Amino acid sequence: MAGVTPKTVSRALNDAPHVSKAVRQKVKETAAELDYHPNLAAQSLIARRSYLIGLTYERPSPSYVVDLQNGALGRLEDGRYRLVVLPFNHVASRPEELGRLLLRAGLDGILLAPPACDQPALLDMLERHKLPYGRITPHSELDRGIVVTMDEAAAGQAVAAHLLSLGHRRIGIILGDPSHAASLGRMEGYRRAFGDAGAAIDERLVVTGDFTYDVGYRAARELLAQSPRPTAILAQNDDMAAAAIAAARDLGLAVPGDLSVAGFDNSEVSRTAWPQLTTVNQPVRQMAWDAADRLIAALDGKSDVSGSRRRDHAHELLVRASTAPPAN
Amino acid sequence: MAGVTPKTVSRALNDAPHVSKAVRQKVKETAAELDYHPNLAAQSLIARRSYLIGLTYERPSPSYVVDLQNGALGRLEDGRYRLVVLPFNHVASRPEELGRLLLRAGLDGILLAPPACDQPALLDMLERHKLPYGRITPHSELDRGIVVTMDEAAAGQAVAAHLLSLGHRRIGIILGDPSHAASLGRMEGYRRAFGDAGAAIDERLVVTGDFTYDVGYRAARELLAQSPRPTAILAQNDDMAAAAIAAARDLGLAVPGDLSVAGFDNSEVSRTAWPQLTTVNQPVRQMAWDAADRLIAALDGKSDVSGSRRRDHAHELLVRASTAPPAN
DNA sequence: CTATTTTATGTCAACGTTTACCGATTCTCG
DNA sequence: CGAGAATCGGTAAACGTTGACATAAAATAG
Numbered sequence: 001m002a003g004v005t006p007k008t009v010s011r012a013l014n015d016a017p018h019v020s021k022a023v024r025q026k027v028k029e030t031a032a033e034l035d036y037h038p039n040l041a042a043q044s045l046i047a048r049r050s051y052l053i054g055l056t057y058e059r060p061s062p063s064y065v066v067d068l069q070n071g072a073l074g075r076l077e078d079g080r081y082r083l084v085v086l087p088f089n090h091v092a093s094r095p096e097e098l099g100r101l102l103l104r105a106g107l108d109g110i111l112l113a114p115p116a117c118d119q120p121a122l123l124d125m126l127e128r129h130k131l132p133y134g135r136i137t138p139h140s141e142l143d144r145g146i147v148v149t150m151d152e153a154a155a156g157q158a159v160a161a162h163l164l165s166l167g168h169r170r171i172g173i174i175l176g177d178p179s180h181a182a183s184l185g186r187m188e189g190y191r192r193a194f195g196d197a198g199a200a201i202d203e204r205l206v207v208t209g210d211f212t213y214d215v216g217y218r219a220a221r222e223l224l225a226q227s228p229r230p231t232a233i234l235a236q237n238d239d240m241a242a243a244a245i246a247a248a249r250d251l252g253l254a255v256p257g258d259l260s261v262a263g264f265d266n267s268e269v270s271r272t273a274w275p276q277l278t279t280v281n282q283p284v285r286q287m288a289w290d291a292a293d294r295l296i297a298a299l300d301g302k303s304d305v306s307g308s309r310r311r312d313h314a315h316e317l318l319v320r321a322s323t324a325p326p327a328n
Numbered sequence: 329m330a331g332v333t334p335k336t337v338s339r340a341l342n343d344a345p346h347v348s349k350a351v352r353q354k355v356k357e358t359a360a361e362l363d364y365h366p367n368l369a370a371q372s373l374i375a376r377r378s379y380l381i382g383l384t385y386e387r388p389s390p391s392y393v394v395d396l397q398n399g400a401l402g403r404l405e406d407g408r409y410r411l412v413v414l415p416f417n418h419v420a421s422r423p424e425e426l427g428r429l430l431l432r433a434g435l436d437g438i439l440l441a442p443p444a445c446d447q448p449a450l451l452d453m454l455e456r457h458k459l460p461y462g463r464i465t466p467h468s469e470l471d472r473g474i475v476v477t478m479d480e481a482a483a484g485q486a487v488a489a490h491l492l493s494l495g496h497r498r499i500g501i502i503l504g505d506p507s508h509a510a511s512l513g514r515m516e517g518y519r520r521a522f523g524d525a526g527a528a529i530d531e532r533l534v535v536t537g538d539f540t541y542d543v544g545y546r547a548a549r550e551l552l553a554q555s556p557r558p559t560a561i562l563a564q565n566d567d568m569a570a571a572a573i574a575a576a577r578d579l580g581l582a583v584p585g586d587l588s589v590a591g592f593d594n595s596e597v598s599r600t601a602w603p604q605l606t607t608v609n610q611p612v613r614q615m616a617w618d619a620a621d622r623l624i625a626a627l628d629g630k631s632d633v634s635g636s637r638r639r640d641h642a643h644e645l646l647v648r649a650s651t652a653p654p655a656n
Numbered sequence: 657c658t659a660t661t662t663t664a665t666g667t668c669a670a671c672g673t674t675t676a677c678c679g680a681t682t683c684t685c686g
Numbered sequence: 687c688g689a690g691a692a693t694c695g696g697t698a699a700a701c702g703t704t705g706a707c708a709t710a711a712a713a714t715a716g
Contacts, residue, residue: 333695333696333697335695335696335697336694336695336696339695346693346694346695347693347694347695348693348694348695351694351695370701372701373700373701373702373703374700374701375701376701
């Protein structure tokens with residue numbers, strides 16, 4: 001920028017006062033021409049901000065991850081903030097390690113998906129270092145930080161009630177990773193639905209998976225090997241439900257004729273599977289958007305304006321082709 | 329850090345000389361205790377590095393995106409570099425806009441997935457601003473930047489040859505988004521296979537999709553409405569192949585009995601679909617890892633050591649349950 | 657046409673680190 | 687024990703930007 005001090009350039013580009021129209025115009029033109037952009041490191045240094053938002057999650061299904069990212073990115077679209085992805089496995093066993101990773105990453109704020117959002121040790125650490133965080137569908141300590149939730153129990157109750165209302169009573173349940181709070185909440189909802197229907201959960205028909213297809217397949221095989229065989233399977237996510245369908249098919253069972261299967265999440269698999277899965281829509285995208293929105297509001301000092309810190313999003317039961325009344 | 333100059337702290341933590349063992353030890357202990365980390369903005373400012381790597385792609389299937397990310401993240405695991413995700417739609421129509429976005433993001437380097445990796449205008453811009461880039465499976469200008477490829481044509485040839493060898497001749501083809509170079513390369517492979525088999529591609533049986541399930545479904549319906557009906561469908565990715573299966577089913581056609589379907593990518597859908605899809609494995613994770621590896625080597629000034637700039641990864645034909653000889 | 661305000665431009669310092677350099681202390685060896 | 691080398695600690699400057707403040711120029715008022 002010839003003949004102009006950096007200060008003036010700064011003022012011109014930032015639409016600060018005390019710059020003549022002519023100079024501002026010229027500076028902007030020249031900047032555009034040279035594709036000049038102020039050095040972010042220098043801006044960060046002085047503003048004490050990195051304009052980086054982190055997103056942490058733990059090897060869940062691709063569609064969940066992408067929804068999460070796209071939701072957050074949708075809010076960041078103006079380009080002022082950037083999204084850094086920080087997947088991390090086995091948080092439960094080493095929360096401080098994730099904490100150090102996050103602190104070292106130089107973020108302005110962090111979005112925590114399950115199960116990281118439910119690690120008190122991690123939250124302690126973030127608070128100690130004054131790193132703002134948003135929690136997406138946490139299960140415990142709902143008064144800490146920015147919280148965006150869906151009522152997992154209500155959703156679980158809805159899908160279980162659907163199977164019960166069709167007449168199923170011998171219902172196998174494939175749990176997700178027990179360290180994910182969602183797993184507990186959904187199970188809680190199942191229990192309520194059974195209670196409401198005057199039915200009881202047979203603990204022998206409850207097996208633990210980890211939200212993955214492969215483990216879900218083995219769990220389904222285990223359930224279907226029992227006698228009397230369950231007439232329906234409630235899987236805690238769609239990947240495991242798809243696996244249950246595959247297991248049924250490999251045993252020569254028709255879905256939903258011989259076995260009804262319900263999933264959870266309304267992920268892509270639930271639509272590409274055959275028959276299409278009855279599932280529950282979890283508005284992941286919207287929740288991630290909302291969490292990012294409120295995190296940024298907090299970073300910009302507008303948190304008080306936006307009101308309460310917690311926000312609930314509604315679930316939606318999607319009855320599709322994988323569930324029907326039991327055969328007998 | 330009481331009683332010690334910042335300089336000494338810096339030296340101690342960076343294992344630089346001129347610090348006594350005692351002081352270094354003490355500094356390190358105190359730093360660990362306070363979870364102190366050097367300010368990244370300040371380090372970036374002086375080092376003229378942000379330690380941020382960008383990853384750009386365009387709304388492809390979730391599993392592709394996640395493989396891409398995980399591949400790159402696998403290489404970044406030491407935590408020195410961080411990954412910023414920058415999805416961008418319709419690059420073809422506005423490459424300079426993406427260029428500006430990338431330049432403004434303050435990255436040290438950028439990984440480009442299709443179709444961004446094939447935009448000469450974008451590459452020009454990045455080179456003009458000396459922003460190093462790695463290209464994952466580009467189709468054109470293979471001598472620019474760091475290039476990681478799979479021979480799409482060879483892979484396309486393999487899957488087409490498979491159908492031809494089963495005896496299919498009326499083969500419908502569902503193309504992907506024509507702006508993705510992969511689409512062209514795969515088609516080229518199909519042509520070669522047809523040529524080798526002494527067969528001809530019937531252009532009326534070639535329809536254009538965009539790699540998405542929904543458009544794939546409509547394309548499949550269009551193909552299956554023709555008479556004589558094709559006995560097989562080659563879809564350029566698994567999502568569209570899954571859609572083709574659904575379309576066949578909705579018309580009462582058995583797969584693979586009445587219609588064989590082959591996909592591309594070995595994505596999650598290809599395994600959760602039923603019947604499981606015959607497809608081609610594209611080692612996305614490894615390619616992303618490799619691209620990140622070589623990009624970082626270049627950033628660290630070690631690019632000459634690693635040798636050639638281009639690298640090919642092998643495809644793998646996965647014959648599963650969705651293909652069989654034609655009925656008649 | 658001067659006094660006063662408004663507007664435009666420039667200077668200095670600061671953000672937190674690292675590099676380059678310098679002085680002081682301790683060590684080594686003749 | 688003294689000369690040189692190695693080690694340790696510190697100071698000044700720089701990275702590129704912006705905020706606080708000062709000064710110069712232009713516009714306005716009296």
